[in-house]
Amino acid sequence: xxxxxxxxxxxxxxxxxxxxxxxxxxxxxxxxxxxxxxxxxxxxxxxxxxxxxxxxxxxxxxxxxxxxxxxxxxxxxxxxxxxxxxxxxxxxxxxxxxxxxxxxxxxxxxxxxxxxxxxxxxxxxxxxxxxxxxxxxxxxxxxxxxxxxxxxxxxxxxxxxxxxxxxxxxxxxxxxxxxxxxxxxxxxxxxxxxxxxxxxxxxxxxxxxxxxxxxxxxxxxxxxxxxxxxxxxxxxxxxxxxxxxxxxxxxxxxxxxxxxxxxxxxxxxxxxxxxxxxxxxxxxxxxxxxxxxxxxxxxxxxxxxxxxxxxxxxxxxxxxxxxxxxxxxxxxxxxxxxxxxxxxxxxxxxxxxxxxxxxxxxxxxxxxxxxxxxxxxxxxxxxxxxxxxxxxxxxxxxxxxxxxxxxxxxxxxxxxxxxxxxxxxxxxxxxxxxxxxxxxxxxxxxxxxxxxxxxxxxxxxxxxxxxxxxxxxxxxxxxxxxxxxxxxxxxxxxxxxxxxxxxxxxxxxxxxxxxxxxxxxxxxxxxxxxxxxxxxxxxxxxxxxxxxxxxxxxxxxxx
Ligand code: DON
Numbered sequence: 260x261x262x263x264x265x266x267x268x269x270x271x272x273x274x275x276x277x278x279x280x281x282x283x284x285x286x287x288x289x290x291x292x293x294x295x296x297x298x299x300x301x302x303x304x305x306x307x308x309x310x311x312x313x314x315x316x317x318x319x320x321x322x323x324x325x326x327x328x329x330x331x332x333x334x335x336x337x338x339x340x341x342x343x344x345x346x347x348x349x350x351x352x353x354x355x356x357x358x359x360x361x362x363x364x365x366x367x368x369x370x371x372x373x374x375x376x377x378x379x380x381x382x383x384x385x386x387x388x389x390x391x392x393x394x395x396x397x398x399x400x401x402x403x404x405x406x407x408x409x410x411x412x413x414x415x416x417x418x419x420x421x422x423x424x425x426x427x428x429x430x431x432x433x434x435x436x437x438x439x440x441x442x443x444x445x446x447x448x449x450x451x452x453x454x455x456x457x458x459x460x461x462x463x464x465x466x467x468x469x470x471x472x473x474x475x476x477x478x479x480x481x482x483x484x485x486x487x488x489x490x491x492x493x494x495x496x497x498x499x500x501x502x503x504x505x506x507x508x509x510x511x512x513x514x515x516x517x518x519x520x521x522x523x524x525x526x527x528x529x530x531x532x533x534x535x536x537x538x539x540x541x542x543x544x545x546x547x548x549x550x551x552x553x554x555x556x557x558x559x560x561x562x563x564x565x566x567x568x569x570x571x572x573x574x575x576x577x578x579x580x581x582x583x584x585x586x587x588x589x590x591x592x593x594x595x596x597x598x599x600x601x602x603x604x605x606x607x608x609x610x611x612x613x614x615x616x617x618x619x620x621x622x623x624x625x626x627x628x629x630x631x632x633x634x635x636x637x638x639x640x641x642x643x644x645x646x647x648x649x650x651x652x653x654x655x656x657x658x659x660x661x662x663x664x665x666x667x668x669x670x671x672x673x674x675x676x677x678x679x680x681x682x683x684x685x686x687x688x689x690x691x692x693x694x695x696x697x698x699x700x701x702x703x704x705x706x707x708x709x710x711x712x713x714x715x716x717x718x719x720x721x722x723x724x725x726x727x728x729x730x731x732x733x734x735x736x737x738x739x740x741x742x743x744x745x746x747x748x749x750x751x752x753x754x755x756x757x758x759x760x761x762x763x764x765x766x767x768x769x770x771x772x773x774x775x776x777x778x779x780x781x782x783x784x785x786x787x788x789x790x791x792x793x794x795x796x797x798x799x800x801x802x803x804x805x806x807x808x809x810x811x812x813x814x815x816x817x818x
Contacts, residue, residue, distance in 0.1 A: 275421050275456055276814070280807050281744055284817025286637040288803040289313055290793035292328070292630045294814035295420055296320040297807075299411040300634055301816040303402065310640040311339060311399035312408060315392045317632045318646060319412035319471075322388075323464060324420055326447070326664060327429055327651045328628040328720065331467065331479060332488075333666040334387035335646030336527045337395055338514060338704040340713060342639035346516075346525040346706060351391025351509040352697045353384030353668040356498035361692050363498075364674040371674045377681060379440055380497025382654040382667035384698065385507050386479075386488075388646055393476040394509040409472035416468060416662070419460035423812045427453035433652055440655040447657065463662030480504040487660030495656075506695070510582075515592075517541060522714070522737060526705040526729075527645075529581035532574045533703030535591060536726045539570040542597035547606075550738040554731065554749060557775045558606065560768070563734075564754040564761050564781065565610060567727055569600045571684075571756035572615040579689030580697040586689065609780035612759035628652075629720030631704060633793045635803055641716045641795075643704035645725070650681060671698035682722035685757055703729045707737075713797050715743075719790040719808070724762070727753040728790035736796065743796040747806040751789040760784045 276294040287310075289300030299320040300313040308316070314337065321329025334353040340346045362369070364376045375381050396405055422430070430453045437448050446461050467487075470478030478484060485504050492499045515534025517524040519541045526534040543566035552559050577586055590596050603610055629647035647666070648654075654667035673686030680686075682701075690699045703725050707715040715736060719728045728751050735746030752763035760782035768776065773783060791808040793815075798804060805815030 275423060278812060278814050280809055280815065282805040282815040282817035284803050287635060287818040288795045288805040288815065289317065289634050290795055290805045290807050290815045291317055291321060291632040292791060292811060292813050293321060293324045294812065295324045295415065297814045297816035301818050303408065304636055305818055308402040309638055310634045310636040310642040311395050312402040313634045314632060314642040314644050315396050315400065316408040316411055317634065318388065318392055318644060319409050319468065320415060321630055322663065323412050323415040323461060325630055328630040328648055330388055330646060330648045331663040332386045332653060332658065333646055333648040334668065335391060335644060336531055336702050336704055337391065338525060338527060338643040338706050339399060340525065340641045340706045346514045348512050348514045348527055349391055349395060349509055350512050350530065351387035352530050352700060353387050353666055354507060355384055355669065355692055355694055355696050356500065356503045357694045358498040359692050359694050363692060371678050376670040376674050377650060377667050378436065378654050380491055380495045380654065380656050380665065382669050383497060383499060383665040384668040385499055385503045386666065387507060387509060389471060389479040390476050390507055391509040405475060406472040409468055413465050413468045413472060416461040416465035419458040421456050422453060422459050424455035425812055427455050427457065429651060436655040441657050443659040445657045461662055463660060467662050480507065484661055487658050491656060491658055519545065520738065521710050523708045524705055526703055529578065529586060530697035531700040531702050532578045533701055533726050535578065535588065536570045536574055537703060537730055538592050539573065539597060540566045540730055542594060543569060543601050548738060553739050554735050555769065555772065557772045560752065560772065561776065561779060565604050567754040568610060568612060568756045569615060575685045576687055577689055578699050583693060583696045584689045607779060612756045615756060629702065631718035631720060631793050633716040633718060633795045635716060635795050635797065641706050641713055643706055643716050643718045645702040645704045645718045647702065668698055671700060683755065683758060684723050701725045705729055707733060715794065715796050717792060717794040719792040721790040723755045724753045724789045728792060732792055732794060743794060743804050743806050747792045747794050748809050753789060762786055764789055
């Protein structure tokens with residue numbers, strides 16, 4: 260210990276990372292949840308890679324430096340726009356194992372058994388991320404070789420990296436869960452508690468990444484890495500088998516395309532509910548939104564909340580994996596239907612969710628995690644990728660010999676009609692569990708054109724609030740005319756029909772607005788934060804502006 264002369268304070272340590280919340284650049288931009296991942300992406304762009312290449316490298320890096328959400332053991336969605344403006348989406352969402360069944364989380368009396376769809380091996384769906392990244396590179400990549408995209412992550416896992424204060428806090432907070440679900444040593448549990456700046460090494464993850472670098476997706480879905488996963492399953496009550504891993508495939512899908520005023524939004528369709536709901540909400544508010552009022556105007560807040568209520572009612576009733584259930588997309592997304600849904604809208608009064616649809620009561624929890632990366636390159640391509648383990652560190656099971664956390668995405672199914680999941684979302688038949696089915700998601704990676712030109716790339720974590728956060732940032736930057744920085748950093752609010760309340764960040768509404776909303780009959784509830792938005796705007800002169808959310812370690816890197 261150094262004893263300093265009286266009156267002199269200990270010189271403070273240099274900051275671990277210089278976190279840039281905004282960046283401006285001409286050639287490329289990468290915005291992610293962690294400065295190291297953003298830097299990995301920029302390096303790939305500088306060395307000739309395109310946005311898809313950078314997206315792959317960033318996802319592998321996030322699996323190392325952002326273990327609560329970055330992943331090999333989860334799944335996600337990519338929305339990609341090429342230089343000609345062609346937009347494709349890739350679905351690498353987890354699937355239910357073949358042994359899954361509709362009532363697998365119910366007891367003999369038909370009640371949901373608390374906790375098994377959220378923690379432990381039985382909560383995990385078949386991971387899709389590695390298949391998704393391999394497919395992204397196969398179809399869209401142009402980088403010299405695949406190995407080079409995995410290499411930065413291998414290095415970070417092998418040599419270790421210094422953890423941020425937020426990561427240290429999470430690791431300490433989840434230590435009891437790690438101990439409960441992992442009767443084996445793991446790098447996240449040690450004698451001492453974690454502190455900012457501690458080095459985290461993940462040699463087993465490095466070994467799995469090295470296999471993926473050598474063999475592509477087979478390095479994960481076959482051989483020793485797959486055996487590590489199926490061992491956990493067979494010995495600890497999970498369902499995923501080698502046949503499930505062999506059968507997993509990522510799927511290219513048409514984007515949801517939303518024409519709205521001078522904007523065209525391209526976003527994710529089923530099995531994400533994000534695109535359909537974004538379209539429904541925008542359609543329901545189009546005629547009555549008052550752009551001059553801005554985002555803090557009580558009329559606009561009420562209107563948006565009421566449209567959200569109505570869209571989420573449809574989510575619960577009609578939406579599920581489009582490969583397995585009939586979803587009346589054309590009706591749900593028609594202008595006539597939006598008008599009909601808004602017949603019951605009263606500009607002076609909150610509707611009651613019971614009058615929209617029947618449903619159960621829902622609990623709420625904070626701090627779930629997912630992660631989004633937005634990337635643009637000098638070729639004119641854009642990539643928006645949202646991936647998740649669902650909850651923080653997924654089902655808390657870290658695969659020994661594999662080196663990664665498994666998701667608890669099975670909780671995104673409706674375990675029983677009307678019984679809410681961890682996001683308070685309810686569902687029914689359309690989102691019931693079935694073998695090889697994908698659970699309904701809210702992830703909404705989005706690319707927006709304005710007057711036909713690339714204008715905005717965005718996305719965020721936040722469970723059900725993902726959809727409404729993407730909506731708000733788009734409205735803020737679009738019709739409300741805020742700068743992109745203001746648009747991203749503005750406080751957010753959210754309505755999901757059940758529970759029947761507006762959830763908001765504490766500073767979202769001025770006191771007078773709060774009173775007016777309550778007088779209209781809205782219940783108000785606050786939560787510490789909503790979302791971690793990563794956005795890139797393209798200015799008229801072609802320059803990129805990256806904005807990373809103020810709410811986390813999120814970082815924008817430009818080139
Ligand atoms: O797919 C979904 O909608 C959820 N599994 C996402 C979870 C999430 O965003 C948690 N993060 N904050």
